[in-house]
Amino acid sequence: MTDANTPSSNEPTRRDFLSLTAGAVGVAGVACAAVPLVGSLAPAADVLALANTEVDISKIAVGQSTTVMWRGKPVFIRHRSAEEIESAKADDAAEMRDPQTDAARAARPEWLVLVGQCTHLGCVPSGQKMSDNKGDYNGWFCPCHGSHYDASGRIRKGPAPLNLAVPPYKFVSDTKILIGQAA
Amino acid sequence: MSDSSAAPTQYTGLKGWIEYRLPVFSFMDHELNHYPTPKNLNYWWNFGSLAGITLVVMILTGILLAMNYSGDTKLAFQSVERIMRDVNGGWLIRYIHMNGASMFFMVVYIHIFRGLYYGSYKPPRELLWMLGCVILLLMMATAFMGYVLPWGQMSFWGATVITNLFSALPLIGEDLVIWLWGGFSVDNPTLTRFFALHFLMPFMIVGVVVLHIVALHKHGSNNPLGIDIKSKKDSIPFHPYYTIKDLYGLGLFALVWAGFVFFSPNYLGHPDNYIMADPMVTPAHIVPEWYFLPFYAILRAVTFDIPLGLFTIDAKLGGVLAMFGAVGVLFVLPWLDRHPVRSASFRPIYRWAFWFFVLVCLGLGQTGALQPDEPFYFILLGMRIEFFGIHSVVFAQLFTVWYFFHFVALLPLLSKIERAKGLPKSISEPVLRPAGA
Ligand code: HEM
Numbered sequence A: 001m002t003d004a005n006t007p008s009s010n011e012p013t014r015r016d017f018l019s020l021t022a023g024a025v026g027v028a029g030v031a032c033a034a035v036p037l038v039g040s041l042a043p044a045a046d047v048l049a050l051a052n053t054e055v056d057i058s059k060i061a062v063g064q065s066t067t068v069m070w071r072g073k074p075v076f077i078r079h080r081s082a083e084e085i086e087s088a089k090a091d092d093a094a095e096m097r098d099p100q101t102d103a104a105r106a107a108r109p110e111w112l113v114l115v116g117q118c119t120h121l122g123c124v125p126s127g128q129k130m131s132d133n134k135g136d137y138n139g140w141f142c143p144c145h146g147s148h149y150d151a152s153g154r155i156r157k158g159p160a161p162l163n164l165a166v167p168p169y170k171f172v173s174d175t176k177i178l179i180g181q182a183a
Numbered sequence B: 001m002s003d004s005s006a007a008p009t010q011y012t013g014l015k016g017w018i019e020y021r022l023p024v025f026s027f028m029d030h031e032l033n034h035y036p037t038p039k040n041l042n043y044w045w046n047f048g049s050l051a052g053i054t055l056v057v058m059i060l061t062g063i064l065l066a067m068n069y070s071g072d073t074k075l076a077f078q079s080v081e082r083i084m085r086d087v088n089g090g091w092l093i094r095y096i097h098m099n100g101a102s103m104f105f106m107v108v109y110i111h112i113f114r115g116l117y118y119g120s121y122k123p124p125r126e127l128l129w130m131l132g133c134v135i136l137l138l139m140m141a142t143a144f145m146g147y148v149l150p151w152g153q154m155s156f157w158g159a160t161v162i163t164n165l166f167s168a169l170p171l172i173g174e175d176l177v178i179w180l181w182g183g184f185s186v187d188n189p190t191l192t193r194f195f196a197l198h199f200l201m202p203f204m205i206v207g208v209v210v211l212h213i214v215a216l217h218k219h220g221s222n223n224p225l226g227i228d229i230k231s232k233k234d235s236i237p238f239h240p241y242y243t244i245k246d247l248y249g250l251g252l253f254a255l256v257w258a259g260f261v262f263f264s265p266n267y268l269g270h271p272d273n274y275i276m277a278d279p280m281v282t283p284a285h286i287v288p289e290w291y292f293l294p295f296y297a298i299l300r301a302v303t304f305d306i307p308l309g310l311f312t313i314d315a316k317l318g319g320v321l322a323m324f325g326a327v328g329v330l331f332v333l334p335w336l337d338r339h340p341v342r343s344a345s346f347r348p349i350y351r352w353a354f355w356f357f358v359l360v361c362l363g364l365g366q367t368g369a370l371q372p373d374e375p376f377y378f379i380l381l382g383m384r385i386e387f388f389g390i391h392s393v394v395f396a397q398l399f400t401v402w403y404f405f406h407f408v409a410l411l412p413l414l415s416k417i418e419r420a421k422g423l424p425k426s427i428s429e430p431v432l433r434p435a436g437a
């Protein structure tokens, strides 16, 4: 129907323009209002405030490890022996899924600090105790789906995509480290 | 109403007063007495109403639990133990709720397989089917969060493993998981929000169920023959014929449920969940509840990176995509199976494909329960059946391939080539003259 008085149906009208702009402003408004609501689900100030942990490492003998809690997850602190450091460094050249040198992971080679959460789906790998299964690479082994980590905490075998994370930390003194703040 | 064939009667008195302002009586009369239902529905058609009743029971017991439950990591475990020991009838309410989740999935899975067998997803019921898929997704989220609430070891580690799945998403994954947790691990903020959502989502399910039923009543139920109602002779009023049949089914179903509640309340659970959550100790064997096992198997089946030219989907992301894809493919099923005949009774090849698919799903469930590097086996009639010590992950991979093959290749192919058997002329015909006679 092409009546001279009715605008042709595909011709935009002033009303179309008003509907579209009003709609667009409405959508933008809702999006703005959603920002603080969605943001309220992010970590709250008190959770962030607990984000640092200080650890006394003087009592950890060579070849031993301890596990501390940081941000609700376990952190492995390992006092590595000379052989362990050597094997970790020797492996630097090996084929790896997430290549990284041992030096890049341990600022002071005798201290290895790792987030004790498998990068696959977050289980706590075994290997902290002498009697634990340390996997095929003499580091840590995740029992959940079989990820093997080496003496530097690097992923060597299994489904995990990344090396065990090194948390930000710094030496406050020779016997104290602060986990949660980079050096 | 004595005369159900008459148009909605004139309501009088108080009924009339209300009806004039709020037409509930004519609505109910229309949906129950005048709702024409195929007269040949078999017992597989009971499971929809069972699912609805289960939902009501879950909401009822859930509200009562919530009155005694504390959604705080320091109190949650104790509060559930208090429900079990000190609250009057608390053990009963919790066991009904806990086993109710299993019953709910059992009923809904049967309901879904019913739909698969009889082609209930085909036109004009595509949206009805898709709303059902939405309900399934909401149920999964609800049950997952509910399982976290008692804050046992399986609660905590199940939540850790599943929330960590989202870290597989490229770019935003890590931040997304921190946002989901409200912290840097599964912790108090996670528990409190899961409680709030676990309370909310069942009511969202109710909303979608209403839409599901609106869509159902628009074109009416499918039936075992998969052909449309052609005349009055093909149908009977829902009430009293199917109300009574549904009630009978409910009686049997309640017996099964009560059997679990009273005789083996923890049979379907894991003992580890009676140990309070400990973020420092992972249980040796993390397994989800049985109703998630097939999906868990699909998740773990992807153990290799998938190169796609420019970029690579790593094993972790691949597993996550496959798992969600397993539900996602159900949504598009009406467009994958375009065979004009609905019921598998008249599709000789599809009938085999269907039963084989059922076996594959059961197989996936079994591989989900086993450790990936454990030899695959299952127990049949007390016998342990093994397969030359082949690892369960290999079977999980085969089953996963078949699961997707069934939907994306086999069904489209059968739509083209399968010749159906002759359909009866009407629903009444085979009742009067059984097929083959
Ligand atoms: C779709 C329906 C629902 C499903 C599938 C479901 C599922 C579950 C599951 C699997 C659990 C863990 C049981 C256990 O191991 O102890 C649970 C716990 C719980 N649910 Fe639900 N639920 C549903 C509805 C509700 C509703 C509507 C509420 C409250 C209004 C609720 C409140 C609770 C509470 C307080 C707990 C913790 C107590 C406990 O663990 O026994 N649920 N739910």
Ligand code: FES
Pocket: A118, A119, A120, A121, A122, A123, A142, A143, A144, A145, A146, A147, A158, A159, A160
């Ligand atoms: S969580 Fe460690 S291998 Fe899966």
